[in-house]
Amino acid sequence: QQGVTDTEIVIGDILPLTGPPALLGVAHNLGVKAAVAEANAAGGINGRKLRLISEDDGYVPSRTIQGVRKLINSDKIFAFTSISGTAQAQAAMPLIKQTGIPAMAPITTYEGLYQPTIKNVFAVGYDMRQAVYELVSQMADRYPNKKWAVISQDDDYGQNVRDGFERAAKEKKLQVVSSQIFKKGQSDFSSEILKVKQAGAEALMAGGVLGENVTMTKELERIGHKIPVGVTYVSRVPASAKMMGSAGENVYTVDYVYLESSPEAKGFMGKLEQHLSAEERARVNRYTFTGYSAARALFAAMDKCGKALTWDCTNAELAKLKNLETGAMTPISFAADDHLAAPKLFLLKADPAATTYKLVQ
Amino acid sequence: MREGGTVTFMTPTIATSAAPPPALAIHNIQVVYGGAIEAVRDVSLEVRPGQIVALLGSNGAGKSTVLKAVSGVLDAEDGVIEKGSILLNGRAVEKDPAPAIVRQGMVQVPEGRRLFQTLTVDENLITGAHLQSAAKLAQARDFVFSLFPRLAEMRQTTAGYLSGGEQQMVAIGRALMSQPKILALDEPSLGLAPLVVSEIFRCIQTLRETTGLTILLVEQNASRALAIADYAYIMENGRVVMDGTSEQLRRNADVREFYLGLSSQPGRTSMKDVKHYKRRKRWLS
Amino acid sequence: MRSGFFKQGYGELVVLTDSPAVKWWTAALLVVMALAPFVLGNFLLSHLTIILFTTVGALGLMVLTGFTGLISLGHVGFLMLGGYAYAIAVTRWGLPPEIALVLSAVLPALFGLIVGIPSLRLHGLYLAITTLAFAHIVSAAILAGGELTGGGSGIMVERPVVLGMDLSSDRAFYWFCLGVCALAVLLVLNLRRSYVGRALVAVRDNDIAARTMGISLVHYKLLAFLISAALTGLAGGLMAIYMSFVSVEGYPFLLSIEALAIVIVGGIGSVLGAVLGTVFIVTLPEVFASLMSFLGGRLAETMTTSAHEVKTILYGIAIIAFLRFDPRGLRGIWHDLRHTWVHWPLRY
Amino acid sequence: MNYFIELVVSGLAIGAIYGLVAMSFAVIFKATGIVNFAQGEMGMLTAYTSWSIATALGTDAVSTILVSVAVGAALGLICERLIMRPMLGEPVLSVVLVTVGLAVVLRALVTLIWGAAPHKFAVEGADTIVDLGGIGLRAGQITVIVVLLIAIAGFWFFLRHSRFGVAMRAVASDEKTARLMGVSTARVQAVAWASASGLAGLAGAFFAVIYGLAPTIYEIGLKAFPATVLGGFDSVLGSAFSGLFIGVLENLVGGYLPSTLKEIAGFVLILVVLMVRPFGLFGEKRIERV
Amino acid sequence: MSAVQQTPVLEATRISKRFGGVKAVNDVSLKVMPGEIVSLIGPNGAGKTTTFNLVSGVLPPSDGQIRFQGRDTAGLKSHQFARLGIGRTFQNLALFRHGTVVENLLVGRHIHFRYPVWESLVYWGRSRREEIAAREKVEQVIEFLEIEELRDKPVSQLAYGQQKRVELGRALACEPSLLLLDEIVAGMNREEKEDIARFTLDIRDEFGIAVLMIEHDMQVVMDLSDRVYVLDFGCLIAEGTPAEVAANPAVLAAYLGEEGAHA
Numbered sequence A: 001q002q003g004v005t006d007t008e009i010v011i012g013d014i015l016p017l018t019g020p021p022a023l024l025g026v027a028h029n030l031g032v033k034a035a036v037a038e039a040n041a042a043g044g045i046n047g048r049k050l051r052l053i054s055e056d057d058g059y060v061p062s063r064t065i066q067g068v069r070k071l072i073n074s075d076k077i078f079a080f081t082s083i084s085g086t087a088q089a090q091a092a093m094p095l096i097k098q099t100g101i102p103a104m105a106p107i108t109t110y111e112g113l114y115q116p117t118i119k120n121v122f123a124v125g126y127d128m129r130q131a132v133y134e135l136v137s138q139m140a141d142r143y144p145n146k147k148w149a150v151i152s153q154d155d156d157y158g159q160n161v162r163d164g165f166e167r168a169a170k171e172k173k174l175q176v177v178s179s180q181i182f183k184k185g186q187s188d189f190s191s192e193i194l195k196v197k198q199a200g201a202e203a204l205m206a207g208g209v210l211g212e213n214v215t216m217t218k219e220l221e222r223i224g225h226k227i228p229v230g231v232t233y234v235s236r237v238p239a240s241a242k243m244m245g246s247a248g249e250n251v252y253t254v255d256y257v258y259l260e261s262s263p264e265a266k267g268f269m270g271k272l273e274q275h276l277s278a279e280e281r282a283r284v285n286r287y288t289f290t291g292y293s294a295a296r297a298l299f300a301a302m303d304k305c306g307k308a309l310t311w312d313c314t315n316a317e318l319a320k321l322k323n324l325e326t327g328a329m330t331p332i333s334f335a336a337d338d339h340l341a342a343p344k345l346f347l348l349k350a351d352p353a354a355t356t357y358k359l360v361q
Numbered sequence B: 001m002r003e004g005g006t007v008t009f010m011t012p013t014i015a016t017s018a019a020p021p022p023a024l025a026i027h028n029i030q031v032v033y034g035g036a037i038e039a040v041r042d043v044s045l046e047v048r049p050g051q052i053v054a055l056l057g058s059n060g061a062g063k064s065t066v067l068k069a070v071s072g073v074l075d076a077e078d079g080v081i082e083k084g085s086i087l088l089n090g091r092a093v094e095k096d097p098a099p100a101i102v103r104q105g106m107v108q109v110p111e112g113r114r115l116f117q118t119l120t121v122d123e124n125l126i127t128g129a130h131l132q133s134a135a136k137l138a139q140a141r142d143f144v145f146s147l148f149p150r151l152a153e154m155r156q157t158t159a160g161y162l163s164g165g166e167q168q169m170v171a172i173g174r175a176l177m178s179q180p181k182i183l184a185l186d187e188p189s190l191g192l193a194p195l196v197v198s199e200i201f202r203c204i205q206t207l208r209e210t211t212g213l214t215i216l217l218v219e220q221n222a223s224r225a226l227a228i229a230d231y232a233y234i235m236e237n238g239r240v241v242m243d244g245t246s247e248q249l250r251r252n253a254d255v256r257e258f259y260l261g262l263s264s265q266p267g268r269t270s271m272k273d274v275k276h277y278k279r280r281k282r283w284l285s
Numbered sequence C: 001m002r003s004g005f006f007k008q009g010y011g012e013l014v015v016l017t018d019s020p021a022v023k024w025w026t027a028a029l030l031v032v033m034a035l036a037p038f039v040l041g042n043f044l045l046s047h048l049t050i051i052l053f054t055t056v057g058a059l060g061l062m063v064l065t066g067f068t069g070l071i072s073l074g075h076v077g078f079l080m081l082g083g084y085a086y087a088i089a090v091t092r093w094g095l096p097p098e099i100a101l102v103l104s105a106v107l108p109a110l111f112g113l114i115v116g117i118p119s120l121r122l123h124g125l126y127l128a129i130t131t132l133a134f135a136h137i138v139s140a141a142i143l144a145g146g147e148l149t150g151g152g153s154g155i156m157v158e159r160p161v162v163l164g165m166d167l168s169s170d171r172a173f174y175w176f177c178l179g180v181c182a183l184a185v186l187l188v189l190n191l192r193r194s195y196v197g198r199a200l201v202a203v204r205d206n207d208i209a210a211r212t213m214g215i216s217l218v219h220y221k222l223l224a225f226l227i228s229a230a231l232t233g234l235a236g237g238l239m240a241i242y243m244s245f246v247s248v249e250g251y252p253f254l255l256s257i258e259a260l261a262i263v264i265v266g267g268i269g270s271v272l273g274a275v276l277g278t279v280f281i282v283t284l285p286e287v288f289a290s291l292m293s294f295l296g297g298r299l300a301e302t303m304t305t306s307a308h309e310v311k312t313i314l315y316g317i318a319i320i321a322f323l324r325f326d327p328r329g330l331r332g333i334w335h336d337l338r339h340t341w342v343h344w345p346l347r348y
Numbered sequence D: 001m002n003y004f005i006e007l008v009v010s011g012l013a014i015g016a017i018y019g020l021v022a023m024s025f026a027v028i029f030k031a032t033g034i035v036n037f038a039q040g041e042m043g044m045l046t047a048y049t050s051w052s053i054a055t056a057l058g059t060d061a062v063s064t065i066l067v068s069v070a071v072g073a074a075l076g077l078i079c080e081r082l083i084m085r086p087m088l089g090e091p092v093l094s095v096v097l098v099t100v101g102l103a104v105v106l107r108a109l110v111t112l113i114w115g116a117a118p119h120k121f122a123v124e125g126a127d128t129i130v131d132l133g134g135i136g137l138r139a140g141q142i143t144v145i146v147v148l149l150i151a152i153a154g155f156w157f158f159l160r161h162s163r164f165g166v167a168m169r170a171v172a173s174d175e176k177t178a179r180l181m182g183v184s185t186a187r188v189q190a191v192a193w194a195s196a197s198g199l200a201g202l203a204g205a206f207f208a209v210i211y212g213l214a215p216t217i218y219e220i221g222l223k224a225f226p227a228t229v230l231g232g233f234d235s236v237l238g239s240a241f242s243g244l245f246i247g248v249l250e251n252l253v254g255g256y257l258p259s260t261l262k263e264i265a266g267f268v269l270i271l272v273v274l275m276v277r278p279f280g281l282f283g284e285k286r287i288e289r290v
Numbered sequence E: 001m002s003a004v005q006q007t008p009v010l011e012a013t014r015i016s017k018r019f020g021g022v023k024a025v026n027d028v029s030l031k032v033m034p035g036e037i038v039s040l041i042g043p044n045g046a047g048k049t050t051t052f053n054l055v056s057g058v059l060p061p062s063d064g065q066i067r068f069q070g071r072d073t074a075g076l077k078s079h080q081f082a083r084l085g086i087g088r089t090f091q092n093l094a095l096f097r098h099g100t101v102v103e104n105l106l107v108g109r110h111i112h113f114r115y116p117v118w119e120s121l122v123y124w125g126r127s128r129r130e131e132i133a134a135r136e137k138v139e140q141v142i143e144f145l146e147i148e149e150l151r152d153k154p155v156s157q158l159a160y161g162q163q164k165r166v167e168l169g170r171a172l173a174c175e176p177s178l179l180l181l182d183e184i185v186a187g188m189n190r191e192e193k194e195d196i197a198r199f200t201l202d203i204r205d206e207f208g209i210a211v212l213m214i215e216h217d218m219q220v221v222m223d224l225s226d227r228v229y230v231l232d233f234g235c236l237i238a239e240g241t242p243a244e245v246a247a248n249p250a251v252l253a254a255y256l257g258e259e260g261a262h263a
C-alpha cells in the first residue's frame, strides 16, 4: 500500500496553518504531532515509525484541494489524520471519497462527512449543527422569552450555524429579530451589532470563527447592550476568552473536549509535556485535543491491521472501533453505519477573570 | 536681461591670475550606455573660470552625453563612465551623485526642458533653489523674473501647460535659481523665438561679464555660440574632432560650410539651393 | 554567430524569426514538451500543467498591461468569471465542455468590455483601482449568486471529456493545456506583429500621438480589454478543470498581484517575457519548498508550522532581489546573454 | 435618528484608521510616484513590534502612541534604505512590484516571529468606554480620531509651508531632473517612507488595540485603498478625509442594507466618483499635451 | 499657384481656442493650397502649436470652422483626422518610445491597413500581404530620410535630432496630403537643417504633399515658404510672402527683433 515501507508509515494532515484560524490549525497539528511522537516512542506501529507531513491550506478551499492532491499523489501518504475546516473539507471530499484513502475528520464535524456514511471518512467530534442546536436550546432554557439575533459567516461553516440555530429557534419557538451574514475575514462589526440592538434582540448567536466573535462581544459591551451570547466550540480557546476580557461575561458555548484544567485532561496534559516543547505547549488549545484523539483512533485501527497494513483493513478496523479512551475527550466509537464519533457535550461559560471557560452545571 | 549691471547676487570670481586651474576639466572619458552602446569615446575638454566654452556637433554626436556625465545623471539611463576622469575645480567628481555636483556649484539646464510638469512655474523655480536659503531664494527669483518678465505673469501656471518656449525659459530660470558657479546649458535656444534667442545669448554674455559665471554651452546655433564663446569643441560620432578658439573655428572652411552655412563663395546660400543631401562622417578621417 | 542580414524580399522582414537556430530550438522544445508526460512523475507533470494554463492567463495580462499599458489589479476577476462560467455551464446548464470552455472566454470578454469603459477616462493607478473594484464586485456578486453560483460553497466540476480526450487523466489534460498554450502564444505573437498590436503599444507609449496616427483610443483600449479578458478567462476555465472546484476564495487578490509579477518579472510587453515570467513565478515557491525539505531533513519536520512562512519569505526576497538585480526582467537578462554570446569576447 | 448617529460615530472610529493608512499611501505617492503595497504590512509589523515593546516596558497610552510612531518610522527607514533606495530611478512598475515582494515578506515574517494566534494589545485605559451623549466609544477609538486630526494638521502645515514638500512633488514628477537640481531624491524618499510608515504604524497599532492583534491586520491596507483613490492618489489631506468618509459609508451601508454589501461599498463608491472625477476628489489632474 | 479655383488642402476659418480664461488662439483664419509650403511663425506662447492641435484634431476648437480638402471637420473624432490625410510631427517629441524606428514608422501607416482585427491573429494571406506591403513602404521612407542605420534601434536610444527625423518619417509613412511640421529643425545644426530643408522641398515636389510648418529658424522660413502667417497672442498679425512679412514692422517688433530678420 502507498506510504508504507518496512520501516516507515507516512501520514499527512491538511490544516489552516496560516490565515485567520491558523491558531486552531496549528494547535491541532500539535495534537497530531504529540500522538505521532507518543506512538514512535512506543516503538511505532507494528515496528514501523510514523512520519507526518503537514500541508497548509490557509483556510482556502481551492488550496485544500491542491494540498490533498499533493499529499495523495506526490507525498504518497497512507492516511489523513485531519482534513481542514468545513468549507475546505467539503471541497476536498469528492477527491478523498474517490481514492478511498483513510481520512479522519476531527476539526469541524458536519453532516456531509458522515451522512451518508463514506467508507473511508471518519468524523471525530460533535456535529456542528447539532452543537449549535444544543447550545441555543440550552441558552433558551436559561433565558426564556428573549428575542434572538444571529450573525454568521458567509460559508459552509456559517451555514451549519444557521441551520442549527434555525432548528432550535423553531423548536423552542424563539422570536428571531435579526439574521445577518458577514463576509469571511471582516474585522469591524460595529454596524452589525448596532443593527442587533436596533432590532431589539436580547440574545445573540455569534457564528464567527474566533476574532469575529470577540469583536462582536466587545462591540456589544461598547454600546452598552449586555445580552447573552452563544459562540460555537471553535471559539472555546484561551485566546478568545482573554481577548474578550470583561466583554465575555455572558458568553456561552458547548464542547465535547475536556477543559484543559479538568481532572479528566490531567493525564493528557502530562503527555503533552513529554512530547512537546515549551514553546509548542504555549500554543495548545482544544484543537490539540481533537488532533490527538483523531490520530490515536487512526493509529489504533492501523495497529490492529498488523504487518499487512492496507487502506481497506484500516477503514474496516476504524469502523469497528469501540470506546477508545484517549484522555482528551469522552470515548470514541464508530460503527459500520455510523462514522461519527459523537462524544458527550458540556455547556460552558466564559470566565473572563480566569481567561478561560468553565463548566456550567 | 534688462540693462545689465544690477546683477549682484553672485560672488564674482577673481579672474586675475595668469593661468587659473580649469573650472571643469574632462580627461579622456568614455561613456557606455546599457553595457553595449559606446556614445562617447576618449573625450577631453577644459573650461577655465569665467570662460564660455561651446560644444558643437551634429545630432547624436554625444554632446548631451558629455553633459550628463558631468552632472552625474548617467545612471538614470543605464549609462556609465567607463574610463577617464572629470575634475570640478580640481576635484574628481566622476563618481559623485548629482546633488553633490550641484552643491559644488555646477548646474545643468537639461536638453528638452524637462520641467516638473505638474508643478507650477513658481514651484519649479523653488525646486531649482533647493540647496539655497530662503532669503537667497527670493533674491534669485527676482533675478530670474527680471530676465524673463513673461514668467512673472505665469507664476501660478502649471508648467505642463506652458508653450515650448515658455518652458525653455523656466528651465533656464530654474537652473539659475541655485546661483551656480558653472552653468551647463544643453541647447538653450531650442525652440525659442529669434527675439528671445538674442535675449538669451545676450543674457549669457552679461551673466559672464557681471558675475564671472563659467559656462559650458551645447548649441546647434553655431554662429550664435561662436559669437559669444571663447573657445569651442566640435564633436562627431562620440569624439572631439576639432577644437580651437572661436576665432580659429570661425575661419575654418569646414566649420564655415557645415556649421555656419557659409559656402566658399561670399553671401549666403539659400536652403533652396542646396542640391544634394550632404553626407556625414567626413570628420572621421 | 548569425548570418543572413541580407534579405531577398520584404516578406522576410515580417517573419516571427529569421534565425534557423531559433526555429530549431522552438521545434525541439515543442517535441520535448509533448513527450514530457512519458518521463515525468506526477508532481512535475502537474507543475508543468499549472505553468501551461497560467501562461495563457499571463498572456492575457500581457496584452493589457504589457502591450497597452493599462494596469489591472483585477485580473483575478476575469479568472474567476472564466472559472465560474465553465463550472456553471457544465454543472448547472449541462452544456458540453467544449462550449463551456468557449463560454469561459466569451463571458469574461464581455465583462472586459464593461471594465474597459472606465479606461477611456481613467489613467494609471486610478484605472488599476477600478479593475480591483471590479474584481471585488464580481466576487461579491458570485457570493450572492445563490443556487446558480453556489454562494460561498463553490461548485465542484468533474474533469470532462473534450474533443474525445478524457481529461481526467493527468496526461491528457497536460496535452490539452499544451495545445491551448501553444496556440495562445502563437496568436499573441501574431497579434503583436500586426498593426493591431502596434496600435496597442502606441496607445501605451503616447496616446495623443497614437490618435493623430488615426488610432482610435476607444476602439483599441476596449479591444485590449476584450482580448485580455478572453485569454485570462480561458485560463480560468482550464484552472477550474484542473482544480475540479471553483469557489470565491480560490481567487484571492494575491493572484492578481502574482499575474502582475509574472508580467513584470518576465519583461513588460514581451510574449517571451510572459512565458519566462510564468515559469519563474510558478516554479520559485516549489524550488524553495523542495530546497527546504532537501536541506532541512529533520529540521523541516520540526518546523512544519513555520515552513510555510520561511518559504514565503524566501519567495518574496527572491522577487525583490531579482528586480533589484535586473529591473528589465527575465527578457532583459535573456537579451544580455544573447548579446554576450554573439559578441564575445568583444563587449560592444 | 439615534441609530443613524451611532452608525456614523462608529464609522468615524474605523474611518480614522483608514484615513491614517490612506494618508500614508498618498505621502509615498506624492514623493515618489509609486504606490507602496506593503503599507498595511508596515502597519501590522509596527503593531506587533510596539506590542512586544509595550508588554516589556509597561503600557501607558501616550508612550504606546509614541513608540508606535517611532517604530513605524524606523521600519520605514530600514525598508527604504535596504530595499527601495537601490530601486531609485527604476521603472515604476518594477518598484511597485518590489513593494509587493516586501509585503509578502513582512506578512510571513510576522507569523514567523509572533505566531498566528491573535493577542490582546492591552493599553491602559484604551478599553474604557467613554459616554458621548449616550453613545459609547472606547477611549482608543476616540484617540485615533484625534490622532488623525492632528496628523492632518501636521501634514497640512508641512506640505503648505515647506520647500521640502515642493521637492517631494518634483521628485515624483521627474526624478532625474530633480537630481539635476540638487534635490537628493534618496533623502526625499527616505523622509516619505519614514513619515508614511509612521502613519501606517499608528494605524496598525490603533487597529490592534481596538480589534486585537492578529496577522490579518495588514488588510487595513487594502481597505484603505478606496479612500486614497477617492481623495486622489496625490492628495494627502484628501485621502485622510476620504478615509473617514468611507468608514462612515461602510457602516451606514452595513446598518441599512444587507451587511455583506458593506465590504464592497467603498469600491462601488469610488467607481461612481471616478467616473465624474477621474483623478479623485482632490487629486491633481493629469497633464495631457503635445 | 496657378488655378485660383483649386480647393485649399486646409482652410481654417476664424478658429479660436480658449483654455479657461486664456484665449490661446483667437479668430485665426488660414489656408494652405495644394503644393504650397506655408509657415506659421510667432513669439513663444503665441498659439502656434495650439493652432496645429486644432487643425490636426488633437483639440476641438472653441469656435470656427476647419475644412480639409473642402470637407468640414466639425464633429470628427480626433483619430479620424489622420484618415483625412493629415500627418504631423510634434514639438516635444511624441514617439512611441518603446518601439524601434521601424515600428514607429509602421504605426504611422496604421490607417492604411484594411484587414479586420481577427485576421491579425492568423497573420496569413491578406493580413500578411498587407503587412509586407506596409513594410515595403516604410523601407522607402527610411531610405528617403537616410536613417537606415537606425532602423532597428529603439527610439529611446536615439539622440534628439535623430528622433525628430524619425517623427518626420512616421508622418510621411501616413502618406498625408498635408504635413504639419512643428519646429522640426529645432536642435539641428546647419548641415542637418539643410538636409531637412531638402527633404521638405522633395516631399512637396516628389510626393505633392502640402506643408504647413511652425519654425523659429528664420533662414528655413524665409528660404522655403511660399507664404507666411504670423501669430502673436493668439491673433494673426501678418500674412504674406516671406519678404513682405520680414518687412512688416509689427512682426519685427513682436518677433524678429532688429537682428533676427537676418540671423
Ligand SMILES: Nc1ncnc2c1ncn2[C@@H]1O[C@H](COP(=O)(O)OP(=O)(O)OP(=O)(O)O)[C@@H](O)[C@H]1O
Binding pocket: B033, B034, B037, B038, B039, B057, B058, B059, B060, B061, B062, B063, B064, B065, B066, B077, B111, E156, E157, E158, E159, E160, E161, E162, E187
Ligand atoms: N539612453 C541611451 N541609451 C542608449 N544609447 C543612447 C542613449 N542616449 C543616447 N544614446 C546614443 O548615444 C549617442 C549620443 O547621444 P547624445 O544624446 O549625447 O547626442 P547629442 O550630441 O546630444 O545629439 P543631439 O544634438 O541630437 O541632442 C547617440 O547615438 C544615441 O543614439
Ligand SMILES: Nc1ncnc2c1ncn2[C@@H]1O[C@H](COP(=O)(O)OP(=O)(O)OP(=O)(O)O)[C@@H](O)[C@H]1O
Binding pocket: B161, B162, B163, B164, B165, B166, B191, B193, D288, D289, E019, E022, E024, E042, E043, E044, E045, E046, E047, E048, E049, E050, E051, E091
Ligand atoms: N492644454 C493647455 N491648457 C492650458 N493652457 C494651454 C494649453 N496648451 C497651451 N496653452 C497655453 O496657450 C498658449 C499658447 O501655447 P502654444 O503651445 O500654442 O504656443 P506656441 O506658439 O506653440 O509657442 P512656442 O513657440 O513656445 O512653442 C500658451 O500660453 C500656453 O501656456
Ligand SMILES: CC(C)C[C@H](N)C(=O)O
Binding pocket: A016, A021, A024, A025, A059, A084, A085, A086, A087, A107, A108, A157, A209, A234
Ligand atoms: C478550524 C476551524 C477553522 C474550523 C471552522 N469552524 C470551520 O469549519 O470552518
Ligand SMILES: [Mg+2]
Binding pocket: B063, B064, B065, B111, E159, E160
Ligand atoms: Mg543632445
Ligand SMILES: [Mg+2]
Binding pocket: B163, B164, B165, E048, E049, E050, E091
Ligand atoms: Mg509650440
